[in-house]
Amino acid sequence: MPIFEGEIQVRKIRKRGGAGGIIFSSITLEPTPRRFVIKASYKVTRSPKLFKEFHIWKVKGEISQQVIEWKDGTKHTEQVIIPETLDFVKAAHENLKKLLSESPSFKGISEIKAEKLISFFGDELISIALNGNIERLLPIVGENVAKRLIIGLQEYEELATLQLLDKLGVPPRIGDSILKIWGIDAYQQITKNPYFLTAFEADLNLIDAFALDRLKRKPTDPDRLAAYAKSILFNAFKGGNTCINTSKWRYQLKRLLGNAEQTEKAIQHSIAQGEVVILNDMVQVKSMNIIESGIVDFTNQLINRTYPKPTQQKSQYYIKKYESIAGFPLTYEQKNAVKLCLAHGLTILTGGAGCGKTTVLEAICFTLENLKLTSQIILMALAGKAAQRITETTGRDAMTIAGFLHNVNVDNLPDDVVIIIDEASMVDVLSLYQVLRKLPKKGRLILTGDQEQLPPVGIGLTLHTLVNLSIPHSHLSENKRQSESSGIPLISTEMRLWSEQSSSIAFSNYKDKGIGVSFIDSNKTDLQTNVLKTYQELGGDGSDNEVLILSPVRHANGGTQNLNALIHDNFIRGKRLTFEHEEFGWVNHSLLGRAVRTGELVLYKRNDYQRDLRNGSIGKVIDKDEFSDGIIVNFSGNIVTLTSSDLNDLEHAYAMTVHKAQGSQFTRVIVVVREGRNLDRHLLYTAVTRAIEQVVFIGDKADFYNALSRSNSLKRLTLLKYLFKSKTD
Known part of the structure; x- marks a missing residue:
């Protein structure tokens, strides 16, 4: 059989294998182009994600023929190559195309126009702009757009990184995140340790392709081994776990690397570099240990801090005043919940759905403000719908946690601010940690929710864990929302206590x-x-x-x-x-x-x-x-x-x-x-x-x-409880 060896351009991806391997149509870059279907096995293609339309690869393999039949009965003969080798040559300037078509600096350049510019000029486009050669651009775009293109690329600080991303073939979805987070430091970060890219892409086969095949790193590179060690811990995040058992970690790492010696080196290097932490026979990445330890430190500070306490008489007075305005009396449970929140820096308020938590929140806000215990109360929830619901039920503005973190300047918060997080069962460890970091020293935090509801979509367990620790906690049991005649309170309680x-x-x-x-x-x-x-x-x-x-x-x-x-x-x-x-x-x-x-x-x-x-x-x-x-x-x-x-x-x-x-x-x-x-x-x-x-x-x-009979949320592995007890005992 004849052998082809040369460069081809990917035209259409037909199938990506789940465990490697890929089938795609291609065209050669010869003066008289030929069309081939490339059928690469998993041995040749570690990560099918690498292959994108219009990328250029160098292929070597035997040419054979296959006859395919379309649905209408038409038959067609295709030239097929099963590669011995398949090596990346260059990408299709996808990150550059995204920049030109989406950035306000390049107004007037649509996605189609950006594609035309890149197809026409290829690698020359950036040098044309940097040299200010406007005449070269005029056959494709008008003078005003050409000027914007030249000025925009000349002033774009991350241009070297953009070129590196396109050289490596990093997809725009990853490239965009890299540029937003690392900015002008991205080039140095990638060239120093390409395995830092695991922060943006979990597929180590893909990162290996960037590092081993394109940046010529060695398989025994300590940075690579540490990345594999951490990848198992990052993968545990998908199940909501913040850590895993050390023996399971070692077992999975050996399966990944396939070598006992490299496994031990990976473990030793990741520990020596402070990349992972081992506690209580559990292992977690250092960043997650900082988060969970931080939550424990902040909560302990709130618990141990002394706050001004109103007299019993004053508290009773304003609770009665709230009842008068609301037009109904609070239950014994609800009154105790209000008093608990007045006395402590961190309070947890739980109860089944419809048990009157919103009423208690209104009473807490009213009493705190009238007793002059706070200058500002901020209501928030993780989800937008939940925040909107708080606003509708309390008449007070509420925001999402993301909105608070991104839009509220900590310097503008009063020292005595009170933050109330509703639906706290939904809050993951990172969100809680970030809120606690923003809370001023004399501020208070109130968490409300129902630990029997779903655990966070994100990582870890917060409310579900904290309710079982030595933290001031009030639980409401009387249902207020659903009509008793509906049967929902009875059934939901049966399910809750199943x-x-x-x-x-x-x-x-x-x-x-x-x-x-x-x-x-x-x-x-x-x-x-x-x-x-x-x-x-x-x-x-x-x-x-x-x-x-x-x-x-x-x-x-x-x-x-x-x-x-x-x-x-x-x-x-x-x-x-x-x-x-x-x-x-x-x-x-x-x-x-x-x-x-x-x-x-x-x-x-x-x-x-x-x-x-x-x-x-x-x-x-x-x-x-x-x-x-x-x-x-x-x-x-x-x-x-x-x-x-x-x-x-x-x-x-x-x-x-x-x-x-x-x-x-x-x-x-x-x-x-x-x-x-x-x-x-x-x-x-x-x-x-x-x-x-x-x-x-x-x-x-x-x-x-x-x-x-199942409780998946309680099966999540975290170190929050262990850290809390070890720091308070």
Whole structure:
């Protein structure tokens, strides 16, 4: 068979192997180009992620032929190369293209125009700009744009880093983060130790390709071995763990490196360099140890600090005054909770959903302010929807933790500020640590939430751990939110206290729209059909969230994506919204392949303070914007125009994951029950307590009861409890 050896350009990726290997079409760079399909095994391609369209590679391998048949019966013969070697040559200037098409400094250069500039000039484009050779650019762009291009690149401080990123083939999604965080130091960081890139990309095969193949580092490089040692600990973060057992760490590292000697060197180097910390037969990366130790230090300071205490008489006076204004008396539990928060620097307030925590928060704020114990109270939550809910229920402004961290200057906080974090079960260790770092020395922190609700999406356990430590803690048990007649308080309490000795739950019979908690048995085949049928029977028509579907998963059968598509296809009949694309003409705005229509319910997935939108904000699509490529959405009275690119931050809002719904409440809730690693007592309990009047579970009852016996959040491995006890004993 003939052998080809030369440079090829990737044209279309056909398939990436899960454990390595790749298939793609390509074209040679010869005067008379030839087309080949490259079929590379996992032995040749460590990381399929490396391969991008228009990248150039050098290939050597035998040429063979294969006949493929299209769906219409047409047959086609392809030239195939199975490479002996496949070496990276250069990338396609993707980071440069992203800079030119997205940075305000290069206004007037669209993505298509940036592509044309790079295709035409290639490696010369940057030198043309640095030399100010405007005449070379004029055949492609106008004079004003050419001037902006030249000035922009000449003034861009991170240009050397940008060139390095493109030389290595670092994808723009990673390159963008590197430039934002490291800035002008990025070039030095990457060349000094390319394994620092694991802070932005967890795939060590990909980092190895940058370091070993392109920067010519050795496999025995201590920085590489330490990176592998830490990668196991970083990988534990995916399960919410802040640490792992040392024996498990050693075992997994040996499997990764495949060599006992290198494993020991990796462990010794990572410990000697202070990259990892071993405590209580557990190991964690140094940065996580700093975070958990910091939380312990800050909480101990708050617990041990002396605060001015009002007299019992004054406290009673203002509590009674609050009751008079509110128009109802506080319970004994609620009064004690208020008094506890007045007396301490750190207080935890817990209770089941609807037990009156919001009322206590209002009373705490009222009493603290009237007793002159604080100059400012800041209410916040992790999720945007939860923060919005606080504002709605208390009448006080609330913000997300991210908004507080990014927008509030610590120098502007009064010494006696009180920070209240609601839905604290959702708060991960990093978020809590960052808030504590900003808290002034005389400030107070109040954490409110329910430790039986879901653990954080992020890393670690905060509220779930802190409630079991020696920290001032008040628990509310009387339910105030759901009507007792609905049965939700009784059922949720049974679920909250479920144990192996529990027998079964007395569900009410399902009779369409009504009150109570019901269960509809369904096999997996009919699951989505039954959800759709029940949604309609409960009055759901896609026009509002009076009926909401909750699922433990996003993908697969019974996941939010499928269910949102199902509701969209069956109920949404508004007009399709289109916009004119400069290359493809008139096209539909779309979400998950579905045309966006007027009347759509959509959920915004990030915090956007300029538009007054939060992660979890729900809106309704009104119309397209006549003056742009955008759509107009009404987010509870906040009318916002979203561009076509903003649609990446939207999803349909007929079905949500339980995590997304946390912090909100809805009249009727349908809960999908399907076996999976996410399904446990905390998820089901959180789901049932989202409803005010009616809950309908749909799925397999065996899966339901099995889940009630599981507590995935309590299985997370952390050192917070150990560190707290070791520093207080």
